[in-house]
Amino acid sequence: MAPLSPRLDVRGFVCAPVEPSTPALSFSIAPGGCLALLGDRAVDLSRLLDTLAGHLPCVAGEILLDGRDVAELPAGHRGLGLFSARDPLFAHLTVRRNLAFPLEARGMARPAIVARVDAVLALLGLDGCASRRPRALDPQDEWRARLGRLLVFAPSVLLLDDPFVGLARGDRLAMRRLLARVARAQGLTLLLATSDREDALLLGDAIGVLSGRALLQIGNAAELFDRPACDRVATGFGDANALTGRVAWVEDDLASVHLASGARVEAMAGQGLADDMLCTLCIRPDRIATLFPTGRAAADDDGEDTLPTVLVGLHHMGDHIRLRFRLEDGQEVLVRRPPAQSLTGLVPGRTARLAWQPAHAVAFPFRGEMG
Incomplete structure (x- = not known):
């Protein structure tokens, strides 16, 4: 892969349901970058990320990850990890077991699981609550644990579906800072779908503005403020x-x-x-x-x-x-x-x-x- 090649390159992408006016989407993200898709309808943002992740069928287009089209691969095998409030922690498992679960499901050896989980717990500051169950967690620790469950298997791209929804303002600010810090430290590539402009401005290297399912413009904040396309x-x-x-x-x-x-x-x-x-x-x-x-x-x-x-x-x-x-x-x-x-x-x-x-x-x- 060439140094400047995109990590994620989406071309002519269409997700269901298809209507006569359904537009195709095309965008790309450089390795370690963050593209924030700012939309006015949460259901369209969720459907887009669900389709990219493989949970819904792709009607048309290519999903290139490091140059390889993964559109036909099943969910969990694309290298795209979906973070969504619709996927809560398992209530009967501890934080440590919640993080270990996706690795166990992939058949990873026990010593490797322990090492990987310990590393992610330390990265997210969860060492002190690793033995707690979700009902004993405060909102910030619960959020960290859900993010940790995604980070343990190191997906190439994180798909973030309105990640801070449901958090109080103080928790939202703290988790936004945490995500930015972790992304920089780990060199993560992020696709953020949000209806909150502040999230997009503070996290996105580039911002794509959507109206419904139509992508109106992609640019940095200065371009969108000073040279809007419409x-x-x-x-x-x-x-x-x-x-x-x-x-x-x-x-x-x-x-x-x-x-x-x-x-x-x-x-x-x-x-x-x-x-x-x-x-x-x-x-x-x-x-x-x-x-x-x-x-x-x-x-x-x-x-x-x-x-x-x-x-x-x-x-x-x-x-x-x-x-x-x-x-x-x-x-x-x-x-x-x-x-x-x-x-x-x-x-x-x-x-x-x-x-x-x-x-x-x-x-x-x-x-x-x-x-």
Whole structure:
């Protein structure tokens, strides 16, 4: 295998049930890397990983592990280990016996089993509870034990199905850090399927954004935030505002857009955008500047390069201030500002003007106009 060859290479992959619009998925993961698939439907994420692991039939495509297609091999023989909350520990076995079970099922010699289990117990900090049964474990130790049961047979790729689901926030943060540390120490290759953006951002070297079963874009965090491929990535991943408008003109990469409120704004032109086309303009809340004019400044401001709005709500969120504005046509815009900004005089009903640099907004063809 060449040094830069992917550890896992999935090509034209389709899992059941098949519908006329079912898309094929293609992605790859380098050895020691982590691809996070961020989806909006947990059932689709679980079905994808179950199919990769061999628990459900693969309708079409290749699953290449170190260049070898394993799609026809049965579950347990593909080198892909599935970690899921749907697979609890055996309640009647101790932690040590739970970890030993998959090795015993493979017929490994007893001395090798003991050595391997001891190594994984030490790696995960489970030495002190090896003789306990699952009902005596706290949530973090129970999670560690389930991960250890997967790590004992050293699969080439770990398939992580929403691995932190059901954990309280503190436990979730601790187990996320543990997984990242273990992955670095062991050089693990991970495919993380999650509906939590924070999980994807903190663990994924690359992130694939899905809408249902369609893979919209794969990239690093900066690419997905700053260069989204479509409005669904901009809004679903980047929390961008989505404003409806019509394109006045497109020149090079710049578009002039007339919003439904009557205001004219500029943005970068998304792929396929053309003159006189309906569009969705996406702008992230933290890329919008706010101006609250007073007195003569308010009367003299012609708003040529700004968007007139009315403040309808504000909340201090600790690490930022969330401001909600309403445009003249009723569309709302969310703005995030640093917490150092003074809230004095900011009350619902206050008029304001919004602005942004064209490079920070993207106008995409309205989905109803795309063929």
